[in-house]
Amino acid sequence: MMEQLRVLTAERIRAFHKEMYQPKNLCLIIVGEVDHTDLLSVLDKFEDTILDVIPSPNAPFQRPWVESTPTPPLQASVIDTVEFPEEDESFGEIEIRFLGPDCNDRVQSAALNVALLYLAGSSAALLENVLVEKEHVATAVYYMTDERPRTEIRFTLTSVATESLHDVERRFFEVLRGAMQEQIDMKYMRECIQRHRRNWKFATENSASSFADYVVNSFLFGDKNGSRLLDVATLQEYEELESWHDNQWRGFIKQYMADAPHISVLGVPSAKLAAKLKADEEARIEERKRQLGKKGLKELADKLSKAKAENDKPIPREILAKIQVPDTDSIHFVHTTTAKSGHALKGGRPNNKVQQLIDLDGMDSPMFIHFENINSNFVQFSLVISTQGVPVELLPLLSVYTETFFSLPIDRNGERVSFEQVIVDLERDTVGYTMDGSPGNSEMLAITFQVELEKYETAISYLKELTWNSIFDPERLIAVTTRLFSDVPDAKRSGSGMVGGVRYMVQYAPESIVRARSTLVRAKYLKRISKLLAKDPESVVQRMELIRKALFQPENLRILVIGDLERLPNPVSSWKPYIEGLDMSKPLLPLVKQSERLSDAGKAPGQLTYIVPMPTIDTSHVNASANGLNCYDHPKLPALMVAIAYMNAVEGPLWVAVRGTGLAYGASFRHNVETCLIHFNIYRSPNGFKAFEAAKKIVDDHLSGVAVLDPMMSLEGAISTIVAGFANEQATYILSAQESYIRQVIRNLPPDYKEALLKKVRAVTIDQLKESLREMVFPVFTPGSSDIVVTCEYRVLEERIKTGFESLGFKPEVQPLKYFEDDYGLQLDDEEEDEDEDDEDGGLDSDTGSDEDEE
Structure with missing residues (x-):
């Protein structure tokens, strides 16, 4: 690929674009609410501007794939x-x-x-x-x-x-x-x-x-x-x-x-290929330098500088001014209707027709049930579970528990039903089912079913069977644990994933299930669980029983139901069989805050800088994090949102400074109120430090006045980005219903929170934006305020990146992935344990990257 790119010319690219990017080869698809008259008017005007630069609309055109030479069928394997x-x-x-x-x-x-x-x-x-x-x-x-x-x-x-x-x-x-x-x-x-x-x-x-x-x-x-x-x-x-x-x-x-x-x-x-690729690249660079000499290198540098200057010319203001930004009031968000039952009513009883239907079916229900009414042929419900009662030393076993939840044999009326039959039954009666992190709070779990309306009670009965009647068959536990552990090497090959993986290990406390279920815990813990299953399977079964008992205490459980409640039979009373025999007298445990599950380092970033060399990547990835805002009604939140949206904009400051100069494939800021952290991420950079340095400079230029903030260009675009983000979060009825639940239950915010926040966002001034950059964004680049994790190619980049961060005052520490692994205290009476692990990991820096989800 790289060899082909090096001989690809701009003329060839332009010719391809001219040939292929024309109306005859274009299909415009718009999904959503559209003013048809306005749309057609805009398209007519646009087409008038391109007629002189595209091939004639009447010229013959060969449709790719359909009219071109077909791919010949395979003759042999x-x-x-x-x-x-x-x-x-x-x-x-x-x-x-x-x-x-x-x-x-x-x-x-x-x-x-x-x-x-x-x-x-x-x-x-x-x-x-x-x-x-x-x-x-x-x-x-x-x-x-x-x-x-x-x-x-x-x-x-x-x-x-x-x-x-x-x-x-x-x-x-x-x-x-x-x-x-x-x-x-x-x-x-x-x-x-x-x-x-x-x-x-x-x-x-x-x-x-x-x-x-x-x-x-x-x-x-x-x-x-x-x-x-x-x-x-x-x-x-x-x-x-x-x-x-x-x-x-x-x-x-x-x-x-x-x-x-x-x-x-x-x-x-191939470890040999990993070494060869690095050596070949180093040799290629040295040979290219020798061929060009000092004079040739200078000529290319001058040519590159001129190209950058041409590329970085700002889009004329008058052109952008012609683009009309729609009033945010013209965007109609999807709304759902809330109803509540049981303990959920402590947050107030909604006054609507749907609530009346719910009251008729379950005035005396003790369960916390939050309903969202939508127009649908399906119903989705989630049992949301607090994990506070699970002993810390068992938290890593949640990976196995959640993976086996739907794939264990069960005891049905005294008869053992195979796990295959359980899955066949579930597939027959559902659309989908999962057990994973809870919507809006990654420190909780959620068991979710999607079913047709008439299968609502059936799905709840399955949930009860899976909760209490599943059999922790050692053979199934071995199969699932083996599979999960075998996935670890592949997961550890991703540079971007392991940036998140390392960050979870250093910024989250052992009590966090985000940390406990992450790849770098699985790497060590599941290996030992596998050995324990071979030696003493009953001890693992007992651990699984302890997890089950700890999770499914009534005080841990909340229910979210999303569906057409006017057509859904018995929305509340269908849950009675599920709670039969449970002690419902205890009050619900309060929701745990994600910020409470951070480590001391996560609560006060600024002391850690880690560089993690990886042989499986030839680029680098960076995460820098600093303190942010800790609540959704903080008066400085609107300005921070605008500042981040402005910096992240396509063709905006970060794009021009980092992506536009070839320093990284992507760079962006992100703020998480739940963890009170601001993150800066660099994705696929040839040198993560240089991309970091360029981003730092562009923020500094905005603070010093070198880069001028234009009210129209800065604020309008940023506000539109925020509005689009809100709309995407509730693009469908189910997403809107989930957002309503998260807003009301997880975050305890009023129903009109987003509308009120948008009004505050529209009122943000340039001075407030700059203040936010100074107080909250710039500390991401500052030693003593920011924690940094870098994954990078391990022969050339490691030292360059380390030296670069040292020059800014950071104190980087180079460590392999193994350094961050954690067994949560699970020790086996096996004198060869550590030696075996080292041998099987293949030496030095075999610890590599994985796709860890951001919290």
Whole structure:
């Protein structure tokens, strides 16, 4: 890629843009509330300005993919081995691709989606069940489809033992072809058809992109008259699939997957390649310097400076002034109606029709239930759980508990039901189900179901079974723990993820479940749990029972229900069976604040600067964090929001100073009221320190007056960004309902909080913006005020970045990822434990990066 980029010319790029970026090859998709007359007027004016710079509208044009030479079909299967740089050589990856049916054939496309669901849609599905759950040769079998004239089918097998890559690829096809020699489970296949139809209907209600994606694919590959768009008017293809018999399904799967030519790529980790790439790059740079000499280098530097100056010319103010910024009052936010039951009424009883319906069904309910009424064919409910009662030493085991919650055998009326049957039952009666962090508070857990309205009581009964009747079968615990632990090396390969991972370890207290469930805890803790399961499985079962008992105390539980409450049967009384036998007399525990789960370093940043070398990346990532504001009604919050929105703007100060100069792919500020921290993140930088230094300078220039703040340019754009952010947070009815719950229950804010905040945002002045930059943003760059975590390439960048931060007064400490791992006190009576861990990690800096979610 880099070699090709080095010979790519600006002229070639311009020619491509001129050829491809023209109305004949453009589809404009707008999803949302639109003034059609105004939109068409704007488009007409825009088109008038480009007619003299685009190819003639009447000139012939060959549609890419559709009218160009088609990709020839595969004649034979190919297995290729590709090395990737990685010090830890224990696990690789397999990717298998096929060419599927014509993407414009709606029945064949639907059949493909259903067949993939049947083969790998869950732990009970064929490939997942055999390869992951039973044989443990991979941690997951993912599938994807990519729209092409012939749909591309992709399977990915993750965290496969390197020495077994060829065997596992072969086993994939043995399992697939073997299953096609036997009869299809038609009962399960029909359930997959119904499930996919439900999921599609749910997606169209709850994602603005569902129809947009369909339009994109129709434009790219369908008839120019748009006839393919009519396919979404009905769901007739699923009715046709329900008439398919066993031979049709087996024939379809054989044609496009089991017996089809394919390409398999085996990704092999290589420490030798990691070293070679670094050495080759160093040699290339030195050879280039030698070829150019001092004179050539100076000429290129001058050429680069001129190009930067040209690129950094500000957009003329009069051009931007022509763009009308709509009044924020013209944006209509999605609103939902709140109702409450039980302990939730202590926050006040809403006065509306929906509340009256709730009162009729459950005046005496002791449960805390918060309802949000929306127009929907589905209902989503979450059991929100406080984790305060879980002993600290057991918190890392929550990773296993949440992962196994839906995939354990259960005791149903005295009979043991296998975990596969549990999953099949859940898939038959639900749209989706998860157990993960709670909306609005990452220090709580939430068990969430999405179901059709008539399945509300059924889902609650499943929840009760899963809560109390699941069986902590050691075999299942071993399978899940093995899978989670095998995912760790892959997770530790991400530079951006490990910036977050290290930050969690140093800025969060051991009591935090964000920290306890993070990759750098799993790396050590799950290894020891795996050994404990082999030696003494009953002790792990006892730990899981303790977690269950600690979590599901009534004082820990709150319920959020989102749905059409006028059509939902028994919205309150359906919960009575769930609480039978529970002591509901204790008061609810207060919600824990995320700021309370910070470490001393997280509460008072300014003492830590860590540089973490990683052999799996060739760039660097940075997180710097300093103290921010600690409440949502703080008088300085509006100005801080505007300051951050201004700095983060596309083509704004950070963009020009960092991305525009090639110092990083991305850079942005973020403020988290829950943790009282302001973060500055740099993503994929060739030198994280230089990007940090450039960002520091641009903030300083705004404070010193070198960079002038234009009221129109600075404030209007920033305010529009904030409004757009608010709108995106409640883009659908379910998102709006969740926001309402978070606002009222988690944050204890009034219903009109955002509208009131927007008025304050509109009133922010330039002086207030600069004051916010000075008091809260600039400390992110200041030694003694900011904690910094850097992940970087470990041969060249490590020393450069360390020296750079030292020059600013920071005291960087270079440490491998292993330094930050934590076992939460879980020690085994095994004298070889530490030695084994060191050996298996592959030496020095094999600790590498992962995708940790920001809190």
